[in-house]
Amino acid sequence: METQQLHRGRLIDHIQLVVRDLEASHAFYAAVLEVLDIPVIGTNADFFFADELVVSSADSPAALGVLTGRHHLAFQARDRAMxxxxxxxxxxxxxxDNGAPGERAYHPGYYAAFVLDPDGNNIEFVFHGEAERSAPSVVIEF
Known part of the structure; x- marks a missing residue:
């Protein structure tokens, strides 16, 4: 039997959004990432990236000229104020606006806000309450 430890928050290695207006997206994401204390660590004429998020223009070689469409991305906040x-x-x-900050019925303590980014992606900022801070990593045995 093999045991693997899954680390909360690491299901996705990275995600790429291909956007219509890279400048507008850069302004949007740089502003919210600054609040989240996540720096934009790389920029180029056709992309920028921060942590596991890559945002590129349609003419970026990695995009192959195709926009990614609409997605829902949820960013973890450390508290309600964030x-x-x-x-x-x-x-x-x-x-x-796609849902002003407030409690949601998903589970007790779920506090979130929703906005649409310049391409219409549903961007969520979420704090799961005090229970989130003490939640252990999950261990799964195979």
Whole structure:
């Protein structure tokens, strides 16, 4: 029997969004990532990236000229105040309201805000409450 440890928050290695207007997307994501304390660590004429998020233009060689379509991305916030600040930063940098900050019925303590980015992606900022801070990694035995 093999035992593997899964680390919470690491299901996805990276994601690429291919956008219509790279400059508008850069302004939007740089603003919200700054609130999340995640720096934009690389930029080029046709892409930028931060942590596991890569955003590129359709003319980027990796994009093959095709936009990615609409996605839902949820960014973890460390507390409710960070959710609120991300929502405000997003709204000030081209985001459109898709659900103001507040409690959600998904589980007790779920506090989130939703905005649409310049390409219409549903971007969520979420804090799962105090239970999130003490949640252990999950161990699965095969």
């Amino acid at each position: 959710v609120d600040a991300c929502y405000q930063a997003a709204m000030a940098h081209g985001g459109r």
